[in-house]
Amino acid sequence: MKTPFFKTVFAIVRKDLRAELRSRELVSAMLLFALLSVLVFSFALELNRTVRQEVVSGALWVTLIFASILGLNRSLAMERDQGNLDAMFLAPVDRTAIFFGKMIGNFLFTAAVGLLLLPIMTILYNLTLTAPALLLTLTLGVLGLSAVGTLLATMTVQTRTRETLLPIVMLPVVLPILLTVVRASSEIIQRAETSVWLPWVQILVVVDVIYLVLCYLLFEYVVED
Amino acid sequence: MSSEASMIEVQALTKAYGLMPVLRGLDLQIPRGQFVALLGPNGSGKSTLLRLLAGLSRPNSGRILIGGWELPKEAAAVRGQIGMVAHKPLLYENLTARENLAFFGRLYNIPEDKLDGRIEDALQRVGLVKRADDLARAFSRGMQQRLSIARALLHNPHVLLLDEPYTGLDQDACRTLDTLLKEAHSAGHTIVMTTHELERAAALADRAVILARGKLHYDMQTTNLDGLKLATDYATITH
Numbered sequence: 001m002k003t004p005f006f007k008t009v010f011a012i013v014r015k016d017l018r019a020e021l022r023s024r025e026l027v028s029a030m031l032l033f034a035l036l037s038v039l040v041f042s043f044a045l046e047l048n049r050t051v052r053q054e055v056v057s058g059a060l061w062v063t064l065i066f067a068s069i070l071g072l073n074r075s076l077a078m079e080r081d082q083g084n085l086d087a088m089f090l091a092p093v094d095r096t097a098i099f100f101g102k103m104i105g106n107f108l109f110t111a112a113v114g115l116l117l118l119p120i121m122t123i124l125y126n127l128t129l130t131a132p133a134l135l136l137t138l139t140l141g142v143l144g145l146s147a148v149g150t151l152l153a154t155m156t157v158q159t160r161t162r163e164t165l166l167p168i169v170m171l172p173v174v175l176p177i178l179l180t181v182v183r184a185s186s187e188i189i190q191r192a193e194t195s196v197w198l199p200w201v202q203i204l205v206v207v208d209v210i211y212l213v214l215c216y217l218l219f220e221y222v223v224e225d
Numbered sequence: 226m227s228s229e230a231s232m233i234e235v236q237a238l239t240k241a242y243g244l245m246p247v248l249r250g251l252d253l254q255i256p257r258g259q260f261v262a263l264l265g266p267n268g269s270g271k272s273t274l275l276r277l278l279a280g281l282s283r284p285n286s287g288r289i290l291i292g293g294w295e296l297p298k299e300a301a302a303v304r305g306q307i308g309m310v311a312h313k314p315l316l317y318e319n320l321t322a323r324e325n326l327a328f329f330g331r332l333y334n335i336p337e338d339k340l341d342g343r344i345e346d347a348l349q350r351v352g353l354v355k356r357a358d359d360l361a362r363a364f365s366r367g368m369q370q371r372l373s374i375a376r377a378l379l380h381n382p383h384v385l386l387l388d389e390p391y392t393g394l395d396q397d398a399c400r401t402l403d404t405l406l407k408e409a410h411s412a413g414h415t416i417v418m419t420t421h422e423l424e425r426a427a428a429l430a431d432r433a434v435i436l437a438r439g440k441l442h443y444d445m446q447t448t449n450l451d452g453l454k455l456a457t458d459y460a461t462i463t464h
Contacts, residue, residue, distance in 0.1 A: 002301045003334035011331035019319040022360075083313035087376075089281055091332035092304040225282035 001092055008093040012101025013108075016075070020109065026074050030067040030113045037063040038117065042124040049126070056125050057186035060117065061178060065145060068110040069167050072149040075106055076157040085154075089223065099150060099219040107146035114138045133188045137201060141181035144208045148174050151215040155222050177211070180204040231290070232257040232384060232415040233278060238287035240273055247273045249439040251287070255432075257383075260406075260416040262426030262447075264455075265436035266463050271419040274436070275388050278417065279309050292383055305333065308377030308414075311388045314369040315376065318362035322353055322372050325361055326379055333380035347375040351405060367398025374405050378414075385409055387418040391425065403429060423459055424452030435462050 020026050041059040045052065079085045079102075088098050118138070122129045149170055156165040184200035233255040240248040247270045255261050263271050276282040277289060280300040289296040291303045309315070316325050326344045335343055348354045351371040361369060370390060377385060387406075391399055406429055410416055420426050426433055427447050433455055435443035442462045447455075 001305055003332055007334065008332060011328060015317065015320065015324075015328045018324065019317055023319045025319075078317075082318065083311055083315045084317060086281055086311070087309075087315035087329065088332065090279055090304055090307065090309050091329065092301045092334070093332055225276065 003091065003093045005094050005097045008097035009101045009104065012088070012098060013104045016102070016105035017108070019078075020105075026071050026109050027112055029074065030071045030109065031116060033070055034063050034067045034113050034117050035120065037066065038121055038124060052125055053127060053190050054186060056121065056127055056129070057182050057189055060121060060129075060185060061141065061182050063117065064110065064114055064142065065171070065174065065178065066167070067113050068106070068142070068145050068149055069170060071109050071113075072106055072153040073157070073163055073166055075102065075109070076150075076153040077162065080157045085223070095220050095223060096216050099154075099215065102154075103146050103150040103215075106150050107143055110146055111139065111142045114142055127189060129189065131188055133194075133197065133201075134185060137181060137184045137188060137204070140201065140204045140208055141177060141185075144177040144181075144204070144211050145174055147208070147211050147215045148177070151219060151222060154219070176207050177204070180207060230256050232259070232292055233417070234288075234290040235274075235278075236288040238274075238277065238289065239285045240270070240277060240282070241285055247439055248277075248284075251436075251439070251441055253434065253441060255415060255417065257415055258413050259432060260410045260430045261418070262430035262433045263417055263419045263436060264421070264423065264426060264433060264459060265419075269436040270439045271436055272388055275309075275386050275417065275419060278384075279307055279386055280304055305380065306383045307386060308380065308382035308384070309386045309388070310370070310373050310377045310390050312390075312392045314361070314373045316361045316369060316372060319360065321358050321360055322348065322364070322375075323357045325372065326376060329376050330379055335380060343379060347379050350378070350408070351375045352401070365398075366393045367395060367401065370394060370398065370402060371405065374402075374409075378409065383415060385414045385416045387416065389419055389421070391420060391422055399425075423455045427452045427455045435459060437463050
């Protein structure tokens with residue numbers, strides 16, 4: 001009776017990508033914010049190379065978190081404003097498939113912004129930010145942010161103060177992701193030995209798995225009326 | 226009426242939002258193929274009842290059966306049998322009419338080889354074939370509502386739920402919607418429509434029921450009922 005799980009996920013991702021390719025509302029707003037943010041950081045932190053190496057990871061992730069909050073708010077508001085969340089819940093689909101569909105869309109948009117940000121920051125900060133290990137860390141960090149963010153944005157989008165509520169709710173919850181991803185990225189940017197950054201990446205994987213499972217289990221209750 | 230003949234069966238249904246009771250022990254049976262106009266003042270529980278019938282909300286107590294399937298236990302089976310049109314169009318403005326229908330067709334698991342045909346049929350039915358590749362945001366309110374009906378009928382549901390579908394429509398769009406609803410009724414869909422338009426309800430529906438303060442206060446076949454009589458009864462009940 002139910003539409004297959006992966007067919008639902010794929011249909012939602014495809015719809016989100018198509019709508020975004022046409023309107024460019026989400027990624028352009030996120031990218032513009034991210035660009036301005038790293039520019040401000042680069043002017044504010046005119047430090048020597050060593051100090052820059054230490055703080056650039058924080059600048060990258062603070063920028064990405066706020067850019068992702070911007071995107072998450074917009075992405076879920078678009079569903080909510082026209083009643084499309086209800087339209088999806090009306091279909092004979094697994095509700096967790098709706099969560100994963102939306103999460104993958106949000107992941108792709110935030111990851112795209114992150115990937116565009118790395119070469120720009122490489123130029124602005126005169127540091128190499130294109131190491132494969134950094135890309136892996138970026139992927140894992142954005143995955144965790146997208147999972148938690150999609151769940152929380154689905155909750156806050158029902159409220160009138162959604163723009164202010166999402167960061168207030170989301171930032172404390174993503175702290176474990178933020179702590180591990182900043183440490184891992186920082187060590188990678190400072191070209192530390194694999195044995196130094198790998199444990200942070202491993203912790204990040206564990207944190208991501210925990211959050212994904214929790215979001216999977218909680219989504220059904222979050223959307224219940 | 227036996228439950229076998231009923232497409233929709235509601236027994237002792239209650240729903241409250243926090244401490245605010247909205248439905249207080251509602252009983253309602255709707256036979257297969259019947260068109261029911263659900264009337265009542267704002268806050269009487271019409272939209273809440275529709276959301277409960279659509280499986281979008283959980284009752285506090287009571288029983289809902291749609292086509293013999295119980296909600297919310299067998300929600301997945303029920304959802305495949307329901308199409309819903311709300312005040313909001315439930316459409317993606319950045320997608321074309323065709324893309325909107327294709328997306329919802331996939332969510333309703335319409336096979337890919339049949340999807341294009343079903344979309345063409347649905348667009349034909351609501352008179353939007355020529356605008357199929359236009360973005361939904363370029364549509365007037367009336368056209369969006371027609372597309373919304375196409376979306377609701379795409380998977381050929383047994384039950385069509387309409388929550389104040391005439392809101393914001395001009396006279397031409399209202400007439401088009403009347404025609405579409407008559408066609409859906411003749412095609413055998415069971416229809417439940419909430420509305421504040423009593424004359425229209427008397428003209429289109431087989432049966433008018435009035436909800437007030439969370440309870441059913443009136444239940445009448447419309448065969449011998451005109452808009453004026455319905456309006457008089459409505460005023461008596463709701464004041």
